[in-house]
Amino acid sequence: MYTDRFGTLVQKLRLLPSVGSKSAQRMALHLLMRQRTGALELAQALQEAIEHIHECSICHSLTEHEICDICQDTERDDGLLCVVESPADVFAIEQSGSFKGKYHVLHGHLSPLDGIGPEEVGIPYLVQRLSQGQIREVILATNATVEGQATAHYLVESCKHLPIKITRIAQGVPQGGELEYVDSHTLHQALTHRLPLNQSS
Amino acid sequence: MYTDRFGTLVQKLRLLPSVGSKSAQRMALHLLMRQRTGALELAQALQEAIEHIHECSICHSLTEHEICDICQDTERDDGLLCVVESPADVFAIEQSGSFKGKYHVLHGHLSPLDGIGPEEVGIPYLVQRLSQGQIREVILATNATVEGQATAHYLVESCKHLPIKITRIAQGVPQGGELEYVDSHTLHQALTHRLPLNQSS
Missing domain, CATH: 3.40.1360.10 (Dna Topoisomerase Vi A Subunit; Chain: A, domain 2)
Structure with a gap:
């Protein structure tokens, strides 16, 4: 039913995280019907990224150089x-x-x-x-x-x-978190590691 | 913060349907950290698909030939x-x-x-x-x-x-559909276009 190359494209799109066969088919059709130029740009971006981006030799984050910008930054x-x-x-x-x-x-x-x-x-x-x-x-x-x-x-x-x-790093109630929806382990951490707000506490 | 090529890859991944900036970043990292060969295969699959897949000249579905397999099928x-x-x-x-x-x-x-x-x-x-x-x-x-x-x-x-x-094509209750969860327009259609099950009805 699929053409060979369409099937291959769907199969390769499934390598993306959280992409199942239905989503991959939808992506392939979207690219072929509405984003043909974009698809070629994506292909090129993938090739360039794989060719040039690798791990920083110091911190193991990703970089295009031998050492990443953060490791090189003398102000940090x-x-x-x-x-x-x-x-x-x-x-x-x-x-x-x-x-x-x-x-x-x-x-x-x-x-x-x-x-x-x-x-x-x-x-x-x-x-x-x-x-x-x-x-x-x-x-x-x-x-x-x-x-x-x-x-x-x-x-x-x-x-x-x-x-x-x-x-x-601290654990506790996240910004905007409403207590009634926060899990009990997090609440336990938040209470155990409560912070003093005035001198006498 | 991003390297140039990483930023480009994230931006191009956002061309995929239902992919926002967070998902695109996750996809880019997944490919770079765990699927480098797969990423190159995806790039090639994209290029080949765009180069060879186009609309069938008769039915406008997708095909790798001038006329698609279904249009060519003499048994249909x-x-x-x-x-x-x-x-x-x-x-x-x-x-x-x-x-x-x-x-x-x-x-x-x-x-x-x-x-x-x-x-x-x-x-x-x-x-x-x-x-x-x-x-x-x-x-x-x-x-x-x-x-x-x-x-x-x-x-x-x-x-x-x-x-x-x-x-x-008929509209009605889908296979496995439980009536209490079917919307009222669909139920209306299903009742209006009800089918006779015996001779005298």
């Missing part, structure tokens, strides 16, 4: 290192504009059942980076999921021989 | 023509395996407010095809939306001078 604090699970987290934190140190991107999180241990996640390389003595505080900003928490816990164990302050 | 009934809004509808009907005639694909539906009239939808070409005398019945299978209904109505008016039987 070299003593403060934020550890995240993926380049997407670097983008998210940068968008918040609230961090002016450097980053270290792990390859995801520990997941022993999937055979993903400290080596696969790149923890030995991180510990080696921390051992060089330039960093005074490491902020663990892995996700607040079970795996992210386990990874943060493992990192604390791995770094406890180093003279470095280790912190974890 | 040339006297029965099913009119749909897009090639996706041809796929859907073919998947149902319940039609053995030929197709005619319009360019969407009438939408006067968007400047899409009979010419843009390709109705004159359809009327010309029907005037050649080979077709004895035309099945209007435009969508059961307001626009699809309006397009079907316009087609009936455009074809009434021709000695051709015009039918519309």
Whole structure:
């Protein structure tokens, strides 16, 4: 029913995350019927991205150069290192504009059942980076999921021989969060780590 | 924050239907981190599809040849023509395996407010095809939306001078549909066009 090349296109579009066969067919038809020039531009953008974008040799985020812009930035604090699970987290934190140190991107999180241990996640390389003595505080900003928490816990164990302050990003009620819809674990964290608002508290 | 080529890739991925900036970023990262070979294969599939897939010169569905497989199929009934809004509808009907005639694909539906009239939808070409005398019945299978209904109505008016039987696909309760969740317009249609189940009814 499909032509060969249409079938191939649908199959390759399914490589995209969260794209099933129906969505892939819809995308293929949309490109062929309404975005033929755009489809060629997308093809070229894909080729150029794969050819030129790779991991930064220092922080493992994505860059088009040997070392990424953030690692090269001399105005950022070299003593403060934020550890995240993926380049997407670097983008998210940068968008918040609230961090002016450097980053270290792990390859995801520990997941022993999937055979993903400290080596696969790149923890030995991180510990080696921390051992060089330039960093005074490491902020663990892995996700607040079970795996992210386990990874943060493992990192604390791995770094406890180093003279470095280790912190974890705060957990609590998100901005705009209505208490009645916040899960009980989050509420527990928010109450346990409540902050003083006046002198005498 | 993004590298140039990463930004371009995200922007081009947004050309896909239902893909916003967050999804596009996620797709770009997924391809760069986990599907580098797949990304190149997708790029090639896009280029090949755009280069080789175009409209069938008879039915306006998509094909890699001058005339599509369905139009070329001599075992299908040339006297029965099913009119749909897009090639996706041809796929859907073919998947149902319940039609053995030929197709005619319009360019969407009438939408006067968007400047899409009979010419843009390709109705004159359809009327010309029907005037050649080979077709004895035309099945209007435009969508059961307001626009699809309006397009079907316009087609009936455009074809009434021709000695051709015009039918519309049935509307009613879908297979597996529970009555309490079916909208009232559909229920109205289902009751109005109820079918006799025994001789005396």
